[in-house]
Amino acid sequence: MDITDPTARPRLAPHVRMVFNAARGEHALLSPETVWVINATGAAIVELCDSQRTIAEIGAELRGRYDQVADGDVQRFVADLVTKHGMEVDHG
Amino acid sequence: MDKPYGLLAELTYSCPLQCGYCSNPLQLDDYRDELSTEEWKRVFSEAADLGVLQLHLSGGEPLQRHDIVELVQHANQLGLYTNLITSGLGLSTRRAEQLRAAGLDHVQLSIQADDQALSDQIAVTSSFERKRVAAGLIKKLGWPLTLNVVLHRQNIDRIGGILDMAEAMEADRVELANTQYAGWAGPNQAELLPTRDQLEGAEAVVQAARERIGDRIDIIYVIPDYYSKYPKPCMDGWASRQFTVVPNGEALPCPAAHELARGLNLPPATVREHSLEWIWTESPLFQQYRGDAWMPDPCRSCDRKEIDFGGCRCQAFALTGDAARTDPVCHLSPDHGLVEAAVAAANDPQRPKDGPLIPRAKVGRTKRAVGATPGKTAGTPVQLSRTVLKGT
Numbered sequence: 278m279d280i281t282d283p284t285a286r287p288r289l290a291p292h293v294r295m296v297f298n299a300a301r302g303e304h305a306l307l308s309p310e311t312v313w314v315i316n317a318t319g320a321a322i323v324e325l326c327d328s329q330r331t332i333a334e335i336g337a338e339l340r341g342r343y344d345q346v347a348d349g350d351v352q353r354f355v356a357d358l359v360t361k362h363g364m365e366v367d368h369g
Numbered sequence: 370m371d372k373p374y375g376l377l378a379e380l381t382y383s384c385p386l387q388c389g390y391c392s393n394p395l396q397l398d399d400y401r402d403e404l405s406t407e408e409w410k411r412v413f414s415e416a417a418d419l420g421v422l423q424l425h426l427s428g429g430e431p432l433q434r435h436d437i438v439e440l441v442q443h444a445n446q447l448g449l450y451t452n453l454i455t456s457g458l459g460l461s462t463r464r465a466e467q468l469r470a471a472g473l474d475h476v477q478l479s480i481q482a483d484d485q486a487l488s489d490q491i492a493v494t495s496s497f498e499r500k501r502v503a504a505g506l507i508k509k510l511g512w513p514l515t516l517n518v519v520l521h522r523q524n525i526d527r528i529g530g531i532l533d534m535a536e537a538m539e540a541d542r543v544e545l546a547n548t549q550y551a552g553w554a555g556p557n558q559a560e561l562l563p564t565r566d567q568l569e570g571a572e573a574v575v576q577a578a579r580e581r582i583g584d585r586i587d588i589i590y591v592i593p594d595y596y597s598k599y600p601k602p603c604m605d606g607w608a609s610r611q612f613t614v615v616p617n618g619e620a621l622p623c624p625a626a627h628e629l630a631r632g633l634n635l636p637p638a639t640v641r642e643h644s645l646e647w648i649w650t651e652s653p654l655f656q657q658y659r660g661d662a663w664m665p666d667p668c669r670s671c672d673r674k675e676i677d678f679g680g681c682r683c684q685a686f687a688l689t690g691d692a693a694r695t696d697p698v699c700h701l702s703p704d705h706g707l708v709e710a711a712v713a714a715a716n717d718p719q720r721p722k723d724g725p726l727i728p729r730a731k732v733g734r735t736k737r738a739v740g741a742t743p744g745k746t747a748g749t750p751v752q753l754s755r756t757v758l759k760g761t
């Protein structure tokens with residue numbers, strides 16, 4: 278199944294943690310070998326990736342909050358992190 | 370200048386194992402006067418203030434530090450991502466539970482081979498079974514499991530078996546990295562560098578395993594730079610993203626820079642005398658190879674200098690005695706003949722059959738109270754232990 282499927286339920290991989298770093302004033306996803314610096318929208322997406330909500334639901338929820346979230350933003354963000362083993366998805 | 374993202378804290382060089390590929394420095398005795406618990410805590414706090422996000426706790430064997438749980442807890446409270454890099458020896462159930470409760474994020478377990486006899490022979494210590502137990506414990510307590518495998522001539526043909534073992538252990542990630550010839554791996558280089566045939570075999574096995582295992586295990590495979598055309602972008606550039614603090618408090622821009630730093634005769638960058646902020650932003654050692662002003666040709670006029678930063682300073686120093694030269698791994702380097710000769714020797718059909726590795730020396734730990742810095746040993750403290758003489 279395609280990882281960008283709107284019914285997929287994403288969550289961070291077990292070895293990945295999100296932090297907000299005060300010294301830098303930015304959010305980051307941390308894993309043993311990698312630091313992914315993400316912007317505020319990215320951080321909002323990650324907070325909603327709780328393996329309960331689907332990608333479609335996350336997109337809808339964000340559009341309620343921000344004007345700037347385009348169709349496909351959540352899919353692209355999640356797919357990119359899944360490819361890099363930073364996120365996992367459950368289907369169905 | 371950016372802020373550092375990662376700190377590698379080499380808490381102690383004490384280790385129950387004696388791997389011949391160990392990257393710890395040859396002069397182990399110079400690092401016995403270890404930072405105290407309070408000193409390490411201050412280092413972690415200053416690192417967090419400096420913008421560090423990731424803390425790698427390594428050694429030696431970091432579990433040899435009796436204060437490891439306290440140190441993890443402190444780092445966790447600072448919001449640092451904590452990663453323990455361990456041989457697994459010393460990870461009792463109780464220790465593991467305490468570390469879990471202290472907030473340790475991740476454990477990387479080193480694996481020497483998939484076979485007990487070979488694994489114990491490489492580690493020069495009976496350790497294979499204890500590693501298996503440690504792997505089970507890590508999974509049981511709910512940590513993701515990463516296996517670190519340093520590859521070399523003596524175990525690279527066993528990648529298939531190692532990956533089978535990783536699957537059986539339900540590992541989440543496996544890092545298969547060919548040896549870098551730092552520290553003890555330097556004098557062992559001829560016995561560690563694999564042949565071209567071995568490498569081609571290994572790559573095929575990794576490729577097949579990736580297809581078979583798919584997403585279940587993230588398999589990272591790092592080829593030996595001696596066989597590549599260009600050097601690695603070592604550390605993303607000198608003092609650019611991360612740095613190391615070694616057991617006695619010296620700060621190094623690269624985990625293998627012990628000898629290089631001493632060779633430069635610069636004022637030492639030690640956390641016992643300076644803040645991390647001064648060390649990162651101002652110390653002469655960290656400034657030395659930052660950016661590209663130091664670069665000689667061919668790097669200076671090369672358009673790859675933004676990609677690989679001229680390669681590894683420590684490798685240039687180890688091979689040529691001058692840390693400011695182009696990494697000899699690069700085919701454009703005037704010193705590339707040194708690497709070509711090592712590769713030719715590794716592939717020479719007349720080469721005598723593989724011999725044993727020089728085991729990394731044992732190092733005791735000095736309690737601060739014991740005080741005196743041990744006298745410097747003259748030359749390289751390579752003891753011909755029975756293991757060396759016995760052969761394989």
Ligand code: SF4
Pocket residue numbers: 384385386387388390391392393428429430456479729
């Ligand atoms: S490489 Fe081997 S000897 Fe060196 S620190 Fe790691 S486990 Fe110990």
Ligand code: SF4
Pocket residue numbers: 599600667668669671672673674675677678679680695696699700701702
């Ligand atoms: S000459 Fe220097 S910059 Fe160019 S590829 Fe070689 S090491 Fe890199």
